[in-house]
Structure formats: structure tokens, C-alpha cells
Amino acid sequence: MLSLGIYIIGSLVVIVIIHYWRNPKSNGKLPPGSMGWPLLGKTIQFFAPNTSFDISPFVKERMQRYGPIFRTSLVGYPIIVSTDPYFNYFIFQQEGQLFQSWYPHTFEEIFGRQNVGSLHGFIYKYLKNMGLNLFGPESLKNMLPEVEKTTNNNLNRWSRQKSVEMKEATTKMIFDLTGKKLISYDSENSTENVCENFTAFIKGLISFPLCFPGTAYHKCLQEFLRKKEDNEDAQENARGKEITTKKRTNFETTSLAITLAIKFLHEHPKALKKLTEEHEAIIRRRENASYGLTWKEYKSMKFTFQFINETVRLANIAPLIFRKALKDINFKGYTIPAGWAIMVYSQAVHLNPAKYEDSLQFNPWRWEGIKLNGATRNFMAFGGGIRYCIGADFAKVQMAVFLHCFVTKYK
Ligand code: HEM
Ligand SMILES: *[C@@H]1O[C@H](CO)[C@@H](O)[C@H](O)[C@H]1NC(C)=O
Ligand SMILES: *[C@@H]1O[C@H](CO)[C@@H](O)[C@H](O)[C@H]1NC(C)=O
Ligand SMILES: *[C@@H]1O[C@H](CO)[C@@H](O)[C@H](O)[C@H]1NC(C)=O
Ligand SMILES: *[C@@H]1O[C@H](CO)[C@@H](O)[C@H](O)[C@H]1NC(C)=O
Ligand SMILES: CC(=O)N[C@H]1CO[C@H](CO)[C@@H](O)[C@@H]1O
Numbered sequence: 001m002l003s004l005g006i007y008i009i010g011s012l013v014v015i016v017i018i019h020y021w022r023n024p025k026s027n028g029k030l031p032p033g034s035m036g037w038p039l040l041g042k043t044i045q046f047f048a049p050n051t052s053f054d055i056s057p058f059v060k061e062r063m064q065r066y067g068p069i070f071r072t073s074l075v076g077y078p079i080i081v082s083t084d085p086y087f088n089y090f091i092f093q094q095e096g097q098l099f100q101s102w103y104p105h106t107f108e109e110i111f112g113r114q115n116v117g118s119l120h121g122f123i124y125k126y127l128k129n130m131g132l133n134l135f136g137p138e139s140l141k142n143m144l145p146e147v148e149k150t151t152n153n154n155l156n157r158w159s160r161q162k163s164v165e166m167k168e169a170t171t172k173m174i175f176d177l178t179g180k181k182l183i184s185y186d187s188e189n190s191t192e193n194v195c196e197n198f199t200a201f202i203k204g205l206i207s208f209p210l211c212f213p214g215t216a217y218h219k220c221l222q223e224f225l226r227k228k229e230d231n232e233d234a235q236e237n238a239r240g241k242e243i244t245t246k247k248r249t250n251f252e253t254t255s256l257a258i259t260l261a262i263k264f265l266h267e268h269p270k271a272l273k274k275l276t277e278e279h280e281a282i283i284r285r286r287e288n289a290s291y292g293l294t295w296k297e298y299k300s301m302k303f304t305f306q307f308i309n310e311t312v313r314l315a316n317i318a319p320l321i322f323r324k325a326l327k328d329i330n331f332k333g334y335t336i337p338a339g340w341a342i343m344v345y346s347q348a349v350h351l352n353p354a355k356y357e358d359s360l361q362f363n364p365w366r367w368e369g370i371k372l373n374g375a376t377r378n379f380m381a382f383g384g385g386i387r388y389c390i391g392a393d394f395a396k397v398q399m400a401v402f403l404h405c406f407v408t409k410y411k
Pocket of ligand 5: 302305306309367368370376379
């Protein structure tokens, strides 16, 4: 009898919990959608992998059923998914006022407490300024010869090998470059503490979206976890190893873009021809062909930047950007309750056929004379607002220099 009573009460509690989970409270109309089961939510469907460039089938299906903004749940959090360019833009612009950067605990646990998703205020501003200096235009100008030299050295080494695993090789190259930059900065001015925090800042912030399961980067997460286990076996050098792995994980952004750029060059001979012409012309215009790239030359690479934009648009390097609502948010008749998580799904914006014709096709010419009006709403590969990627220009320099060396010296 007693056990039956417990059973009934237990079932009632579960039903009530599920009821509240599936029908969350809101001071207005919630965006449409379904919540799935508590804890698990829609996680399993979301993580179903798909290797093509296309939007995840999970999101695609829901966009068709519910429209561009819908609710669901992932890894135990109720969450609003936004594929709406206007709402995404609004979210980026309102950072710190209505929204705040936020990444789920699961990932904080994996990547350590110093995750910058949770870093706000004074320290954030300090580190951000430091980053802006480090990767700002003046700094990049000075770096250009070094980037060119490192790129040439790496290409030279690859050309003497029978075959090269591009992803790995480019990651190592980018690691060489960025690592040098960070370390030289460290030994020059700052205290160890600041450098460590700054490294954690860069690591923590971009490592999460990259390693979201279900994306191509899931592998890097697994690698990271494996290394972590290794560390536990080999306590002595645990720390060094972990830092190295964390760093490597993050330099996969630019290296992935470069790897994809090579793939696109291979598949699109017309684009390769056009790119080669642009870079050979740069060298021809020089007084002496053996002089290195100048900033002026870099700035003149018109087609190269179209090529880079198109690569980054399709590469979908940081597919998910997370925020939390600080207040009740009203948008297009919906109310998102304060405290809810919001996922900016930028890939849907980049593959919007209304803005990008044949959106799955690689076509660098589409950027020619593209209307700049609303450009920031329709291109958010580097985020937006005050959290805009501080490494964006650095990544572009690396890519442009790589393409320059690659097409002028190698076949
Ligand atoms: C193609 C390469 C890259 C892509 C697509 C990319 C993408 C992004 C995106 C989407 C964000 C915004 C995250 C958010 O709003 O929550 C971001 C932020 C950031 N990125 Fe990148 N990134 C790239 C390369 C780099 C590089 C090379 C570095 C530095 C070495 C870097 C450092 C950062 C930092 C520090 C932030 C945080 C800025 C802040 O919160 O204020 N990124 N990146
Ligand atoms: C991946 O996406 C492609 C193109 O949208 C689709 O044809 C394919 O069925 C998807 N694969 C899986 C496993 O969902
Ligand atoms: C580093 O220190 C030098 C002089 O000590 C100063 O000129 C320079 O601006 C500093 N750099 C940064 C990034 O603070
Ligand atoms: C070009 O520059 C290199 C080194 O900077 C020099 O050795 C070479 O003689 C120069 N060639 C001409 C034609 O000026
Ligand atoms: C690349 O995209 C950005 C952002 O939309 C835009 O401002 C820039 O003009 C584009 N570059 C080219 C060469 O089209
Ligand atoms: C905000 C932040 O992460 N601060 C850390 C900076 O580094 C020191 C020591 O490495 C930590 O104690 C701080 O918490």
C-alpha cells in the first residue's frame, strides 16, 4: 500500500515537473516550439551530425514548422534559437543591456572556470583592450613580414613532403604565429598573471562554439578530453600539456578557414585563376620581386577579400553563439523571459537564400558590389556588437598572406 502511495505521488510529481517544463511561464507569448524531456531536451536530435555545409536538419525542420525564432532545450537548458537576422543583430547590439554573453555549464566544466563567457565588467574590458592592441591595425602592419616568412617556411616544408594533412599542418602554422605573438607580448611588458588571464580569455571564449558536439569540431573536443585523461595519468606535466591542447584547439579557427580555402581553390579553377592573376599582378608591380608584401599591397587584394568572405561565410566556424536574457525581451510579438538562454544560429543567416542566391554554392563573385546596407545583419561570422571577434583582422591577414604565397609559388 505504502509503496503504491509513493509510486502515485512520485508519478504526480514527475507529471507536474514535465508539465511545467513543457509549458514554461512567461509574461507574454513565448516563441513557438517544443521542449522535449527535462534534462535531455532536444539534445540528441540537435547533435545528430551532418557533415555538409547545410543548416542542421534539426534547425531546418523547426524553422519550417515554427518560423525563424523558436524555443527548445539543449543539455538541460530551455533555450531560444534565433535564425532571424534582425533579432541576431539586436542581440549583438544590446550586449550588456538586455543580453549578456553566456555559455552552458557543461562547457565551462570542460574548459575550466576561467571561461570568458562568464567574464564581465572591469577585467573583461581590460583584457579586451589588450587584445584589441595586440591584433589591431598597427600591430598587424608590423606583423606582416613575419606572417609572410612563417607562411613561406611552412609551405616550403610541405612541398618537400610526399603528402600533407592540411588541417593539422595549417593548425601548426597558425599556432606558431599566434603563439609567438602572445609569448613575445608576455615577456615584453605584462606580468605573468595578466598573460595567463589573457590566454584564458582567448581560449575560453572561442573554444566553446568550436567544440559544440554535432559540428565538425566535435572531434577537437574529444581530442581535448582525451588529452585531459592522459594528463591524469601523467601528473607531472599535466599543466603544460593542457595549456598546449587548449591553445591548439583555438587556433583551429583560422586554420580551418585556410584548409577550406584550399579545398575551394581545388574545386573552383575559375576562382583559382582569378586569385593567381591578382597576386601575380601585385608582384609584377613591385620594383623588385623579392621584396616582401607591403600593407598597401595587402589592402589592394580585392578579389582575395571576396574569396575570404565567401570562405568564412560557408565555413561556419563559430556556428553557435550564446547569450542570456537579462530582462524580459519583447520581439515581434513574442516575450522571452529574463534568464532564458538564447542561441544565435548565424549559419542560417549565412545560408539565407533571400540574401545569398544559391546559398550553398561557393561563389566569391557574389561579393562584388554587394550592397553594404545591412551587411552586418547578413554576415556575422565574427559575431557583432561589443563582443565582435578581436581576431577577425588577424585571421584575414593570415588567410590573405597564405593565399598570396600559395598561389604565387605553388601549384
Ligand atoms: C576565421 C577565424 C575566426 C572566426 C570565424 C571567429 C569567430 C568569432 C566569433 C563568432 C566571436 C563572437 C563570440 C560571441 O559573441 O560570443 C568571436 C569572438 C572572439 N574571437 Fe574570434 N574568430 C576567429 C579567429 C580568431 C582569432 C585568430 C583570435 C585570436 C587569436 C580570436 C579571438 C577572439 C576573442 C578573444 C573573442 C572574444 C571577444 C569578446 O568577447 O569581446 N578569434 N570570434
Ligand atoms: C545532411 O544534409 C544533407 C543535405 O541537406 C542531407 O541530404 C542528408 O540527408 C543529411 N544527413 C543526415 C545524416 O542528416
Ligand atoms: C610596453 O612597454 C613599452 C615601454 O616600456 C611601451 O612603449 C609600450 O606601449 C608597451 N606596450 C603595451 C602593449 O602596453
Ligand atoms: C632585389 O632585392 C634583392 C634583395 O633584397 C637583391 O639581392 C637583388 O639584387 C635585387 N634585384 C634588383 C634587380 O634590384
Ligand atoms: C566582406 O564582408 C563584410 C561584412 O559584410 C563587408 O563589409 C565587406 O565589404 C566584404 N568584403 C568584400 C570584398 O566584399
Ligand atoms: C578574471 C580572472 O580569470 N582572473 C584570474 C586571473 O589569474 C589569477 C591567477 O592566475 C586568478 O586568480 C584570477 O582569478
